[in-house]
Amino acid sequence: MVASALKQRAYWRIIVVLLATFFVVSLLTPLLMGIIGKIAPELSAIRTTPSGIAIGTSPGGMFLVLASFAVLIVATVVFAKKLSKRSLRDLTGPALLLRSQFATTFKWMLGLMAVMMLVPAPHSSFELQNQLALGLWLVWLPLGLIGLAIQVTAEELFFRGYLQTQLVGATGSYAKGITLSALVFGFGHLSGDVEGLSALFPVIWATFFALVAGDLTARSGTLGPAIAVHFINNMAVIFIAPTAGALSGFGLWTRDLDLSAAYSDPVLICFEGLILLITWLMARIALKR
Structure with a gap:
């Protein structure tokens, strides 16, 4: 992956790909979501509520949100080819090895998630509320998993497959490439739903998650382990009990x-950090099996 990034090492190419990808995704994603929402209202991702605009609050709408990351996949592949002379396989690593590493890491992460769900959350001021009937949830689950696969693959393809390896090639340093791409990934998780210093928590957590994913990618030589870890992490949040x-x-x-209160709770912050550390160590063990 890094060898292919050495073909075009100029920083300006990385910046152009970043800007071009951001522009295309920012333009086409809401446009396509709006068009699809008009054609098929049950897939409408944006709804107006008394408290404002809600995104992805219905199964169909959430599927469209996740599936819309296909735009990022296409943009990444096209711009990496045009500006950095890199093919899809250059961004993902060898196919057979990727599938093998994904399957192994996924099994270990799935077991870890099952264990962690038995551990009481330290922030207990929230209440669980029933949302979907079990039958309806099971009907939507296959489509939801497909959408989730698109979403995590898109992010890993761009941030680890292209950006990280390209920065490693440009800087000549794995540490710099992993760190810089992790910072970009982290700042992409700024949220308008949280105010004050609490808004830093998602950014910091996402940055450390990106460091974990980046380290796994550098050690394995494919996106397989990072996709598996990302998939399990998001699956737990999206399908079980989202906010x-x-x-x-x-x-x-x-x-x-209350996200502002939760993200300023030092106990919760330490708990989430510990989970991320355990996730990283478990994935490292999985890669050695």
């Missing part, structure tokens, strides 16, 4: 949670 009112359409339950 009510925000990308919650696939939740079997929802949590009525």
Whole structure:
């Protein structure tokens, strides 16, 4: 992956790909979501509520949000080819090895998630509320998993497959490439739903998650382990008990949670950090099996 990034090492090419990808995704994603929402209202991702605009609060709407990341996949492949002379396989690593590493890491992460769901959350001020009937949830689950696969593959393809390896090639340093791409990924998680210093928590957590994913990619030589870790992480949040009112359409339950209070709770911050550390170590062990 890094060898292919050495073909075009100029920083200006990385910047152009970043800007071009951001422009295309920012323009086409809402446009396509709007068109699809008009054609098929049950897939409408944006709804107006008394408290404002809600995104992805229905199963169909959430599926469209996740599936719309296909735009990022196409943009990444096209711009990486045009400006950096890199093919799709250059961005993902060898196909057979990717599938093998994904399957192994996925099994370990799935087991870890099952164990962690038995551990009581330290922030207990929220209440679980029923949202979807079990039958309806099971009907939507296959489509939801497909949408989730598109979403996590798109992010890993761009941030680890292209950006990280391209920065490693440009800087000549794995540490710099992993760190710089992680910072870009982290700042992409700025949220308008949280105010004050609490808004830094999603950014910091996403940055450390990107460091984990970046390290796994550098060690494995493919996107397989990072995709597996990303998939399991997002699956737990999206399908079990998401926060009510925000990308919650696939939740079997929802949590009525004050995000500002939760993200400023030092106990919760330490708990989430510990989970991320355990995730990284478990994935490292999986790669050695």
